[in-house]
Amino acid sequence: MNHSQNDRSFIPFTKEFTKNPYPAYKKLRETDPVYRIMLPDGQNGWMITTYEAAVEALKDKRFIKDFSKLFGGSMDHGSVFTQNMLFSDPPDHKRLRGLVQKAFTPNMIAGMRGRIQEITNELLDQAASKEKMNLIDDFAFPLPIIVICEMLGVPSSDRDKFRLWSNSLIEGANGENAQNIYQHMNEFIEYLGQWFEKTRQHPGDDLISQLIHAEDEGDQLTERELYGVVSLLIIAGHETTVNLIGNGILALLEHPDQFKLLQHNPDLIHTAIEELLRFNGPVEFSTSRWAGEDLEFKGKFMRKGEVVMIALNSANHDPSQFKDPDILDITREKSPHLAFGKGIHLCLGAPLARLEGEIAINSLLQCFPKLKLSVHPDELEWRPGMIVRGVKEIPVVLR
Numbered sequence: 001m002n003h004s005q006n007d008r009s010f011i012p013f014t015k016e017f018t019k020n021p022y023p024a025y026k027k028l029r030e031t032d033p034v035y036r037i038m039l040p041d042g043q044n045g046w047m048i049t050t051y052e053a054a055v056e057a058l059k060d061k062r063f064i065k066d067f068s069k070l071f072g073g074s075m076d077h078g079s080v081f082t083q084n085m086l087f088s089d090p091p092d093h094k095r096l097r098g099l100v101q102k103a104f105t106p107n108m109i110a111g112m113r114g115r116i117q118e119i120t121n122e123l124l125d126q127a128a129s130k131e132k133m134n135l136i137d138d139f140a141f142p143l144p145i146i147v148i149c150e151m152l153g154v155p156s157s158d159r160d161k162f163r164l165w166s167n168s169l170i171e172g173a174n175g176e177n178a179q180n181i182y183q184h185m186n187e188f189i190e191y192l193g194q195w196f197e198k199t200r201q202h203p204g205d206d207l208i209s210q211l212i213h214a215e216d217e218g219d220q221l222t223e224r225e226l227y228g229v230v231s232l233l234i235i236a237g238h239e240t241t242v243n244l245i246g247n248g249i250l251a252l253l254e255h256p257d258q259f260k261l262l263q264h265n266p267d268l269i270h271t272a273i274e275e276l277l278r279f280n281g282p283v284e285f286s287t288s289r290w291a292g293e294d295l296e297f298k299g300k301f302m303r304k305g306e307v308v309m310i311a312l313n314s315a316n317h318d319p320s321q322f323k324d325p326d327i328l329d330i331t332r333e334k335s336p337h338l339a340f341g342k343g344i345h346l347c348l349g350a351p352l353a354r355l356e357g358e359i360a361i362n363s364l365l366q367c368f369p370k371l372k373l374s375v376h377p378d379e380l381e382w383r384p385g386m387i388v389r390g391v392k393e394i395p396v397v398l399r
């Protein structure tokens with residue numbers, strides 16, 4: 001075993017770490033790329049930081065996603081949220097993903113371009129009369145939540161509730177505010193139950209109606225899976241995009257040369273989005289996997305049931321894979337970044353997130369060419385949590 005077993009100089013998930021994890025990742029990649037850590041809840045686990053090991057782990061069938069295989073039946077109320085493809089292994093994974101995939105085909109997503117542009121324009125028009133705005137609350141958050149609510153057939157007047165519930169579930173990933181989280185989960189489950197009932201009586205052509213219809217066909221979705229899949233779509237469907245837009249614009253504001261370059265060459269948006277995803281992606285760690293058996297991985301012995309976390313943002317800064325990884329370069333050619341994962345759990349909503357990011361960022365830069373941060377970047381507060389990476393607020397001056 002190597003020295004990492006006793007090395008406690010690296011403490012993840014603190015405020016300091018969250019603000020800028022990249023120097024710590026660099027050290028780990030160089031000294032101990034499969035690193036034994038203690039999680040905030042006291043579990044022993046492993047953090048994987050190099051690109052090569054990350055890709056291998058994301059595809060390794062010995063790491064399983066369905067924890068009930070290890071720990072027996074359902075765990076608690078929260079387990080409703082895990083009855084989806086993100087927390088399942090084949091063959092369940094294929095069935096669940098297949099049902100939802102129909103809504104996320106390239107054609108379906110391309111067909112939404114006009115509507116996404118409309119929503120973006122409305123949000124920018126609302127901001128146009130102001131001197132300042134908070135980019136998260138006024139722009140990065142409402143855009144994807146309106147889009148996913150419209151896809152699901154949920155009234156967008158409820159979107160602030162979704163935000164509260166979603167934040168609560170995401171931040172619950174590191175054991176904060178357990179009481180609040182339990183209450184918010186119950187509210188969310190109750191809301192969804194009423195919504196499903198309404199939709200069963202009056203189906204439309206929205207995604208929830210399609211999923212309920214699929215359920216009625218027989219072998220499709222169980223009631224618990226319906227909750228799991230819809231909550232995943234609401235949470236994953238906007239969380240990643242909020243932070244793709246937020247982190248992306250923040251990176252451009254901190255690199256004014258790249259901001260100007262994109263502003264004068266909007267056609268660069270495709271490579272720009274890939275680079276922003278790589279540079280400071282919206283998902284810090286892949287969702288948990290567990291060692292399904294006692295096993296050896298990259299020379300480390302892992303016990304059955306130990307949690308395995310893949311640091312996607314670290315892999316995306318691995319110099320063995322990316323030249324000058326700490327430099328933001330929106331003209332960077334083909335980028336094999338891992339911002340949306342890899343293998344069978346590759347993010348289903350990636351094409352939608354990319355499209356929303358492209359439209360949001362290009363439109364904002366064209367609309368407010370003099371956009372500036374109104375605080376020093378060090379004053380920004382990063383959200384706690386072990387999965388998403390994002391800033392709570394980004395206050396900007398528009399002119």
